[in-house]
Amino acid sequence: MAELLTRDLTVIAGKATLVRAANLSLRTGELVALLGPNGAGKTSLLRSALGLEKRATGSALLNGADSERLSPMQRARQVAYLPQQRPLAWPNTVRDVIALGRFAYGAAPGRLSAADAEAVDRAIGVCDLSTLTERQADTLSGGELARVHCARAFAAEAPLLVADEPVAALDPRHQFRIMDMMRTFVNDGGGALVVLHDIALAARYADRMVWMKDAEIVADGSPEDTLTTERMAEIYGVRARIDGRSVEIEGAI
Numbered sequence: 646m647a648e649l650l651t652r653d654l655t656v657i658a659g660k661a662t663l664v665r666a667a668n669l670s671l672r673t674g675e676l677v678a679l680l681g682p683n684g685a686g687k688t689s690l691l692r693s694a695l696g697l698e699k700r701a702t703g704s705a706l707l708n709g710a711d712s713e714r715l716s717p718m719q720r721a722r723q724v725a726y727l728p729q730q731r732p733l734a735w736p737n738t739v740r741d742v743i744a745l746g747r748f749a750y751g752a753a754p755g756r757l758s759a760a761d762a763e764a765v766d767r768a769i770g771v772c773d774l775s776t777l778t779e780r781q782a783d784t785l786s787g788g789e790l791a792r793v794h795c796a797r798a799f800a801a802e803a804p805l806l807v808a809d810e811p812v813a814a815l816d817p818r819h820q821f822r823i824m825d826m827m828r829t830f831v832n833d834g835g836g837a838l839v840v841l842h843d844i845a846l847a848a849r850y851a852d853r854m855v856w857m858k859d860a861e862i863v864a865d866g867s868p869e870d871t872l873t874t875e876r877m878a879e880i881y882g883v884r885a886r887i888d889g890r891s892v893e894i895e896g897a898i
C-alpha cells in the first residue's frame with residue numbers, strides 16, 4: 646500500500662494562512678476529490694503535502710518519509726503530480742512531452758527503455774492521443790494539451806496520482822474519459838487525489854470527498870455522507886438540489 650498523509654499541516658505566506666491544520670490522507674485503492682471555492686487553499690495543501698512548498702507547522706509523510714526531504718526522483722517514483730499550471734519547458738512533440746513522465750526511471754526523450762516506451766504508449770492510448778503523437782505540443786488546443794499533461798502523469802505509473810484540476814479545459818466526453826481513466830487506475834490498485842470544480846463529476850466518481858473552505862478542511866467523507874444541500878450552501882454559496890450522488894445547482898444564494 647502507498648499513502649500520503651498530512652497531520653495538522655499549516656502553510657503560511659507572509660501574513661496569510663493558506664492552509665490551517667489540515668489532516669489529509671490518500672491511500673491506494675481510493676479516488677478522492679478535493680473540493681472548495683477559488684482561493685480555498687487546495688493547491689497550497691497539495692503542494693505542501695507533496696513537499697513542494699514549505700509548511701509552517703505539522704507533518705506530511707509520503708509512505709512514512711517526510712515529503713520535504715525527498716529528492717524529485719524519489720518523490721516521482723511514489724506519486725505523479727499533475728499541477729494546475731503546466732508550462733511547456735520547450736517546444737517538443739507530444740510523445741516527448743509524455744515521455745518526460747518517465748524521468749523517475751532515468752528516462753529522457755530519445756532514451757527510453759522498452760518498459761518506458763510501453764508506459765508511454767499505454768498513456769497515449771488511454772488519453773486518446775494516438776493521432777497527435779508527432780505534433781509539436783505548443784500547437785495543440787488547450788484541451789488537447791491538457792490531455793497530454795494527463796498522459797504524462799499517467800505514464801509515470803506511480804502508485805499515487807495527485808491531479809490539480811485535470812479536466813478543467815476539457816469537453817464533456819474527455820472529462821468523462823479522464824475520470825474513467827482515474828477510476829481504472831484506482832481499480833487497478835492506484836490511489837488518486839483530484840481537484841475538481843465540477844461537483845456532479847466529483848460525486849459520480851469519488852469514493853471520498855474532501856471539502857475545503859477558507860484554508861481549512863471542513864468535511865471529509867463519502868459523497869453519501871458529505872454532499873448535502875447545506876454543505877453546498879456553506880462551501881460555495883449556491884442553492885443545490887441533491888439526490889443521492891446527483892447534484893443540480895439552481896443558482897447563487
Ligand SMILES: Nc1ncnc2c1ncn2[C@@H]1O[C@H](COP(=O)(O)OP(=O)(O)OP(=O)(O)O)[C@@H](O)[C@H]1O
Binds near residue numbers: 659688729
Ligand atoms: N505566496 C502567496 N502569498 C500570499 N497569498 C498567497 C500566496 N500563494 C497563494 N496565496 C493565496 O492563498 C489562497 C489559496 O490559494 P490556492 O492556490 O491554494 O487556492 P485554490 O483553492 O487552489 O484556488 P483555485 O480553485 O482558484 O485554484 C489564495 O487566496 C491565494 O491568492
